[in-house]
Amino acid sequence: MPTTDLDPEELLPLTPAVFHILLALSDGERHGYAIMQEVVESTGGQIKMGPGTLYGTIKRLLAARLVEETDERPDPNLDDERRRYYQLTALGRRVVKAEAERLATLVKLAQGKRLIGKAAHFVGGSHV
Amino acid sequence: MFEPRENRSVERSCWLFQRLLVIYPRVHREEYGAAILQLFRDQCRDAWGRARTRGLIGFWIHAFADLLKTSVLEHLSNLNRNKSMLKYFRPQFTPFPVFFRIFGSVFLLVLLASVIFTFISPETYRSKTEILVKYALAEDTAAAMRLPDHSIIQVQVAAIQSHATLNKVSQALNLPTVWGKKYNGGQPMTESEVESMILSKLEIAPVRNSDIIVISAYSDSPEEAAHLANKVAEAYRQTCAGIAQQNNPTPRTSVAPSVVIIDEAVPNSIPVRPNKSLNMVLGAMFGIVMGLLVGVTGAGLIAAAKKHRNVSAALNC
Numbered sequence: 001m002p003t004t005d006l007d008p009e010e011l012l013p014l015t016p017a018v019f020h021i022l023l024a025l026s027d028g029e030r031h032g033y034a035i036m037q038e039v040v041e042s043t044g045g046q047i048k049m050g051p052g053t054l055y056g057t058i059k060r061l062l063a064a065r066l067v068e069e070t071d072e073r074p075d076p077n078l079d080d081e082r083r084r085y086y087q088l089t090a091l092g093r094r095v096v097k098a099e100a101e102r103l104a105t106l107v108k109l110a111q112g113k114r115l116i117g118k119a120a121h122f123v124g125g126s127h128v
Numbered sequence: 129m130f131e132p133r134e135n136r137s138v139e140r141s142c143w144l145f146q147r148l149l150v151i152y153p154r155v156h157r158e159e160y161g162a163a164i165l166q167l168f169r170d171q172c173r174d175a176w177g178r179a180r181t182r183g184l185i186g187f188w189i190h191a192f193a194d195l196l197k198t199s200v201l202e203h204l205s206n207l208n209r210n211k212s213m214l215k216y217f218r219p220q221f222t223p224f225p226v227f228f229r230i231f232g233s234v235f236l237l238v239l240l241a242s243v244i245f246t247f248i249s250p251e252t253y254r255s256k257t258e259i260l261v262k263y264a265l266a267e268d269t270a271a272a273m274r275l276p277d278h279s280i281i282q283v284q285v286a287a288i289q290s291h292a293t294l295n296k297v298s299q300a301l302n303l304p305t306v307w308g309k310k311y312n313g314g315q316p317m318t319e320s321e322v323e324s325m326i327l328s329k330l331e332i333a334p335v336r337n338s339d340i341i342v343i344s345a346y347s348d349s350p351e352e353a354a355h356l357a358n359k360v361a362e363a364y365r366q367t368c369a370g371i372a373q374q375n376n377p378t379p380r381t382s383v384a385p386s387v388v389i390i391d392e393a394v395p396n397s398i399p400v401r402p403n404k405s406l407n408m409v410l411g412a413m414f415g416i417v418m419g420l421l422v423g424v425t426g427a428g429l430i431a432a433a434k435k436h437r438n439v440s441a442a443l444n445c
Contacts, residue, residue, distance in 0.1 A: 036170075036171070048190065051194065052152075052195050052198030052199070
């Protein structure tokens with residue numbers, strides 16, 4: 001089935017691990033360790049995935065055609081050729097966007113109920 | 129460039145972790161084992177860089193728990209993937225629900241048919257009269273006749289079914305008219321027709337090792353069955369008495385037996401046919417046999433058709 005035929009909404013909500021991996025890949029292709037670093041940095045160290053979780057999740061994302069493995073290396077001279085790089089597919093990008101919008105709607109809802117301020121900034125999943 | 133001590137600690141951790149990867153399913157290990165180990169190595173270095181041995185121990189606790197959790201998940205995932213493959217290439221596992229559906233349908237159909245047959249079948253009632261047949265033969269006469277016991281009984285059975293007896297029954301119960309209305313569209317039946325019908329409704333059976341004969345009569349009416357059995361016994365008794373008087377012998381030399389009715393028939397409200405319990409059991413047994421035959425055949429044919437269709441779909445042809 002062509003991935004363009006799938007409705008991203010059907011895959012929502014995403015688990016935190018899936019969302020953060022897709023978010024990490026939204027800037028461009030990355031290998032496993034780079035994804036891990038990105039997730040740790042973006043969440044302030046609150047989400048730490050073990051190697052088994054990361055590659056188990058990537059395997060499922062590959063099966064769901066949300067990510068794909070790339071053959072090209074950004075700079076083969078500077079990188080270990082054993083590393084495997086991954087990037088978002090068009091469907092993966094639509095899904096992570098839909099999930100972000102869903103979360104944004106929830107944030108607006110919480111703001112409307114004055115649970116959080118409108119100027120709140122989110123760092124690592126908790127607002128400051 | 130790493131310090132020697134860092135190198136040793138990280139390498140030992142990697143060596144141990146690599147061996148622990150064996151708990152993953154083989155397919156997953158072959159596909160992602162090297163990448164997982166590479167990531168573990170990178171994280172080990174980070175942990176060592178943050179807090180040396182303490183950081184490495186903390187990371188190991190986290191990584192080991194992650195290894196256990198994800199290995200279970202991968203094994204479960206592997207099982208599900210195998211099941212989904214079986215759906216396409218091993219459809220012989222799926223016909224069991226089909227078999228049970230066919231088996232259940234056939235079984236219920238046969239059972240239902242037997243129930244309907246049982247309840248629409250006309251009911252037949254039986255009544256029995258027991259008579260005692262006694263010969264008053266002198267020893268020399270009996271010896272002269274040289275009749276074995278079973279032959280004597282057969283003679284009596286034939287006598288009960290004789291025209292002389294049956295005609296008396298017919299006249300006593302006015303059967304040509306009664307049965308004419310019932311079975312002949314209101315027209316009186318002939319004597320021969322009535323006698324044939326009486327015979328078809330009678331069952332005469334001697335009791336072994338005794339002089340007792342049981343006369344059973346069958347009818348769709350309990351009362352008629354009882355009347356018929358009693359009248360046959362009475363008619364036979366009268367016939368025997370008539371023969372004895374005609375011959376005018378002394379009781380000592382009479383060849384006609386004396387007949388004593390020892391148990392008169394009474395209407396039996398419970399029909400002997402159809403035997404509802406027996407019919408249900410037979411219907412259920414026949415339903416099981418037919419269900420098995422049709423179920424196995426049908427499920428096999430459906431499985432073969434599905435296999436052909438699924439394999440064609442899987443191969444996109």
